[in-house]
Amino acid sequence: MSATLHDFEVLACKLVAEDIWHMSIHTEVAAALQPGQFVNIHVPGDGAHILRVPLSFSNANGRNGIVDLYFATVGEGTRRLAAMAPGDRSTLVGPCGNGWKLPTEGGRALLVAGGIGLPPIVAAARMLATAGIGFDAVVGAHTATKHVEDLIDCLRTLSKDEGCDCARKVVLTTDDGTRGIAGFTTQAMEVLLAENAYACVYTCGRHAMMAGVANIAKGRGIACQVSMEAMMGCGFGACSCCNVALVSGGYALCCSDGPVFDAEEVAW
Amino acid sequence: MVSTVNMAVNLGGIQMRNPINTASGTFGNGMQFEGFYDVGTTLGAITCKGVAAEPWDGNPAPRLAELNGAAIMNSVGLQNPGVREFVERYGDYLQGLRDRGCAVICQVAGHSLREYERAMDLFEELAPFASGFEINISCPNIAAGGAAMGATPAGAAEVMRAIRPRTGRPVVVKMAPHDVAEIGRALEAEGADALSLINTIPGMAIDINTRRSRLARPTAGVSGPAIHAIAVRMVWECAQAVSIPLCGIGGVANWEDAAEMILAGATAVSVGTANLYDPTCAARVVEGLTAWATQQGVSEIGELVGAFEA
Numbered sequence: 001m002s003a004t005l006h007d008f009e010v011l012a013c014k015l016v017a018e019d020i021w022h023m024s025i026h027t028e029v030a031a032a033l034q035p036g037q038f039v040n041i042h043v044p045g046d047g048a049h050i051l052r053v054p055l056s057f058s059n060a061n062g063r064n065g066i067v068d069l070y071f072a073t074v075g076e077g078t079r080r081l082a083a084m085a086p087g088d089r090s091t092l093v094g095p096c097g098n099g100w101k102l103p104t105e106g107g108r109a110l111l112v113a114g115g116i117g118l119p120p121i122v123a124a125a126r127m128l129a130t131a132g133i134g135f136d137a138v139v140g141a142h143t144a145t146k147h148v149e150d151l152i153d154c155l156r157t158l159s160k161d162e163g164c165d166c167a168r169k170v171v172l173t174t175d176d177g178t179r180g181i182a183g184f185t186t187q188a189m190e191v192l193l194a195e196n197a198y199a200c201v202y203t204c205g206r207h208a209m210m211a212g213v214a215n216i217a218k219g220r221g222i223a224c225q226v227s228m229e230a231m232m233g234c235g236f237g238a239c240s241c242c243n244v245a246l247v248s249g250g251y252a253l254c255c256s257d258g259p260v261f262d263a264e265e266v267a268w
Numbered sequence: 269m270v271s272t273v274n275m276a277v278n279l280g281g282i283q284m285r286n287p288i289n290t291a292s293g294t295f296g297n298g299m300q301f302e303g304f305y306d307v308g309t310t311l312g313a314i315t316c317k318g319v320a321a322e323p324w325d326g327n328p329a330p331r332l333a334e335l336n337g338a339a340i341m342n343s344v345g346l347q348n349p350g351v352r353e354f355v356e357r358y359g360d361y362l363q364g365l366r367d368r369g370c371a372v373i374c375q376v377a378g379h380s381l382r383e384y385e386r387a388m389d390l391f392e393e394l395a396p397f398a399s400g401f402e403i404n405i406s407c408p409n410i411a412a413g414g415a416a417m418g419a420t421p422a423g424a425a426e427v428m429r430a431i432r433p434r435t436g437r438p439v440v441v442k443m444a445p446h447d448v449a450e451i452g453r454a455l456e457a458e459g460a461d462a463l464s465l466i467n468t469i470p471g472m473a474i475d476i477n478t479r480r481s482r483l484a485r486p487t488a489g490v491s492g493p494a495i496h497a498i499a500v501r502m503v504w505e506c507a508q509a510v511s512i513p514l515c516g517i518g519g520v521a522n523w524e525d526a527a528e529m530i531l532a533g534a535t536a537v538s539v540g541t542a543n544l545y546d547p548t549c550a551a552r553v554v555e556g557l558t559a560w561a562t563q564q565g566v567s568e569i570g571e572l573v574g575a576f577e578a
């Protein structure tokens with residue numbers, strides 16, 4: 001399905017950690033959204049800010065039309081988005097981009113999420129669980145908060161929901177050591193890699209973290225998919241603003257060639 | 269209400285069913301908008317992204333910043349696959365647009381006179397689907413050519429002189445936002461069939477914490493609703509200086525903005541940045557403009573071109 005314009009209605013919008021919001025919306029396009037794709041949201045109320053806000057989702061439920069978004073308030077757009085209340089309506093463009101791909105080789109998957117990169121990783125876990133593919137996960141956060149714990153619970157219970165033994169280990173790392181292991185996701189990733197065999201890696205988070213994860217995966221010859229971020233003008237391939245540098249030279253467009261890329265294609 | 273107004277216009281030989289066109293670089297190559305509306309049966313024309321003889325990578329990231337006040341800044345730098353690949357990828361789709369009654373304007377880019385000529389020759393040979401061409405002598409985001417070549421009446425005239433003998437199809441020239449009367453006259457004298465204006469306005473956005481540009485380059489092009497009033501003024505100035513038709517571009521975000529452009533002297537009007545954040549904008553502008561023309565009591569939209577009274 002190509003990207004088009006859809007109405008949505010806010011069902012709930014809650015502060016779940018410092019500057020992090022969980023918003024549930026209802027939209028007819030939920031059924032068409034694939035894990036790892038994104039939606040581009042118009043935030044009403046301020047003609048001075050014109051660009052839409054691109055957001056990933058942790059879950060898009062085709063049966064009840066509910067899409068779960070988690071976002072950090074970093075500027076005007078996300079701050080006004082956080083001020084939207086249940087019942088408020090706006091439009092979104094979607095489905096945008098290409099989502100996660102199922103692994104081409106059999107074997108377990110390793111998921112590595114950092115900060116606000118967690119929602120699309122939860123979507124990846126859902127995809128793997130549905131396909132009956134087992135995975136372990138490393139979740140990095142600045143500090144332990146309820147929403148991170150909730151999403152980790154979500155990862156753990158996914159396996160039960162889908163009736164398979166999918167998530168065996170979910171390791172939390174925090175920068176401040178409030179919970180889990182104090183340290184970086186890449187360190188926890190190395191530990192898991194030393195103990196287990198993985199066929200593929202899925203990662204989303206800060207650029208530097210993804211570069212580190214991609215490098216480790218490459219060193220071990222494991223296929224790695226990354227979900228990239230770029231400033232976006234349109235979200236559907238019309239403006240060439242969202243370039244991602246490629247190893248082969250030149251650029252791909254994050255919105256229409258990605259946001260999910262093979263890590264080896266990206267010039268980190 | 270069914271409109272009886274004839275909305276068709278002629279942009280220097282490019283027949284358009286209505287005045288609405290799309291600004292180069294803000295509409296992909298049309299197909300990205302097919303999910304939003306039927307481009308071929310709705311718009312008067314589309315203008316494709318600038319294409320050079322050989323592929324260009326464009327500038328590094330970030331290429332975009334949002335400004336406070338209904339504007340954005342971009343430094344894409346004409347990333348394009350080169351004429352051959354462009355025709356390969358989009359030729360069939362663009363021919364389909366022609367078949368559905370939408371004019372197709374291909375934009376020609378270059379770093380030097382030689383490159384403009386080569387790109388023009390390739391287009392002439394490989395792009396039978398093009399209703400006409402737009403020569404981009406005003407891109408602020410490339411180091412050589414582009415805006416540098418179009419910066420003076422003499423430089424602009426030189427490009428037009430090189431292009432003119434290479435195609436019998438209509439040639440539109442895309443102008444930078446300065447000296448539009450003088451440069452417009454020079455282009456008309458060299459046989460340009462129409463002019464389009466304005467390209468983005470060079471600007472800067474500085475991150476006050478890092479003391480660096482918010483984009484990868486120090487300067488970039490400002491576009492969006494904030495530049496509309498400036499664009500209308502330039503269209504008006506240019507319209508008084510030349511007798512060839514104009515395509516008005518700059519901050520058009522609704523039919524009222526398009527109507528203003530027409531009154532200032534534009535025969536056609538392009539929707540640009542608004543396509544990106546409001547993807548059905550151009551289609552709604554067509555509707556609104558038709559209703560306005562009907563309400564103005566004219567029998568054809570052309571009667572309103574330049575109808576502004578100073």
Ligand SMILES: Cc1cc2nc3c(=O)[nH]c(=O)nc-3n(C[C@H](O)[C@H](O)[C@H](O)COP(=O)(O)OP(=O)(O)OC[C@H]3O[C@@H](n4cnc5c(N)ncnc54)[C@H](O)[C@@H]3O)c2cc1C
Nearest residue numbers: 038054055056070071072074075076077078229230231232
């Ligand atoms: C495909 C994709 C998926 C995303 N998913 C999520 C998500 O699930 N949750 C979430 O919190 N954020 C996500 N983002 C980032 C989010 O879109 C930006 O934080 C948001 O657009 C900022 O808008 P603003 O108006 O609040 O901030 P602005 O005032 O525009 O900018 C504030 C700061 O954020 C940076 N920024 C702005 N836009 C982007 C962008 N598109 N990508 C990266 N940095 C940006 C700016 O450079 C600036 O430093 C995603 C981005 C992309 C491209």
Ligand SMILES: Cc1cc2nc3c(=O)[nH]c(=O)nc-3n(C[C@H](O)[C@H](O)[C@H](O)COP(=O)(O)O)c2cc1C
Nearest residue numbers: 239291292293318466467491492518519520540541
């Ligand atoms: C992302 C982006 C890319 C652009 N690319 C081109 C281009 O390839 N060639 C060109 O002549 N103008 C290009 N422009 C300029 C537009 O065609 C237009 O002249 C300008 O943006 C002003 O109109 P607007 O305010 O409606 O956007 C680009 C503008 C934007 C925002």
Ligand code: FES
Nearest residue numbers: 233234235240255
């Ligand atoms: S954001 Fe416009 S092409 Fe990707």
